[in-house]
Amino acid sequence: MRLLNRSAGRLSRHRRGPVAGLVVLLLGLLMAGGLYAAFAPAQADSSASSEEQVAQGRDLFLVSCAFCHGQNGEGVPTQDGNQLGPSLVGVGAAAVDFQVGTGRMPMVQPGAQAPEKPPVFTDDEIAALGAYVASLGPGPAVPDESDYSTEGMTDEERQAAIVRGGQIFLTNCTACHNFEGSGGAMPRGGYAPKIRGVEPRYIYEALLTGPQNMPNFGNGNLSPDEKRDVIAYLGSLDEMPSYGGFGLGGLGPVPEGLAAWIGGIGILVGAAVWIAAHTTRSSKKKVEA
Known part of the structure; x- marks a missing residue:
């Protein structure tokens, strides 16, 4: 023991x-x-597929984007100090999804404004390009549908979101995009594009990243809920009837004034001239004694 x-x-x-x-x-x-x-084998597979997606995006980037943005997305300056293509470090996948998804990139030639056109790449290729650019530095990610959709709201909540979004839009956006979102001209060859009928995801990404001449409305300036409210307001404009009759595209008082002066007064002047030219004139006959 x-x-x-x-x-x-x-x-x-x-x-x-x-x-x-x-x-x-x-x-x-x-x-x-x-x-x-x-x-948890799926997470390991997801990591491997992400690496493959980044590699695919880099191959596409070197073929289609490196001429302007540099082989590593560092940007390409010109001899006079201007930027042929800006640096893409830190712009995030959201900027790629907006620019490439709307066909603005690749540009046909450098200019003050990148016009919208049919996209060149498929959805999978755009996602790969976004994954590669996101790997260059931290930046905004592609938003989820829940970030900009009003699905699931009651009618009262949706109407309240539209009212809040209208106030934000009238305060921050009408100077460039017009009170109806029909766009407008800007100095130095730029313009604010029409944002009526644009896919909500792209509006959210434009607010988040500030493309071309547009200022950046990051989450520090406009919260995600406020961005969603702006999108709800823009969507409500398509449902709103034109109470003034022929709205001339909602471009504002200048074209409406021109239409009134040239069209309305011009028609009145033309009618007055026609009436004067075709009025029967009376002639006095001499009375013989």
């Missing part, structure tokens, strides 16, 4: 020793790693 007690005492002392603690810790780490590998 004494022998057994001595052996148990030695074992308990060894168990309490520092070496035994390290062994237990290593065994715990090995077991945790094995369980993670067994129950």
Whole structure:
């Protein structure tokens, strides 16, 4: 019995020793790693596919974008100090999704404004380009549908969002985009494009990234909920009837005034001239004595 007690005492002392603690810790780490590998294989596959997507995006970037933006997205300055293509480090996947998804990039030639046109790349290629640009530096990600959609709201909540969005739009956007979102001219060859009927995702990304001459309305300036409210307001404009009759595209008082002066008064002047030219003139006959 004494022998057994001595052996148990030695074992308990060894168990309490520092070496035994390290062994237990290593065994715990090995077991945790094995369980993670067994129950989370999809995450490892997702990481591998992401690396493949970045590699595909880089190949597309070198062929289609590197001439203006540099081989590593660092931008290409010209001899006079201007930028042929700006740096893409930190612009994020949202800027790529907007610019390439709306066909603005690649540009046909450098200019003050990139016009919208049919996209050149497929959705998968745009996602790959976005993944590569996102790997260059942290930036805004492509928004989820829940960020800009009003689905799931009640009618009262949706109307409240439209009212809030209208106030934000009238304060920040009408100077360039017109009170109806029909766009307008800007100095130095730029213009504010029409944003009526634009896909909500692209409006959200434009607010988030500030393309071309547009200022950046990041989450520090407009919260995600406020961006969603602006999109709800723009969507409501398509449902609103034109109470003034022929609205002339909602371009504002200047074209309406021109239409009134040239069209309305011009028609009145033309009618007056025609009436004067075709009125029967009376002639006096000489009365013979």
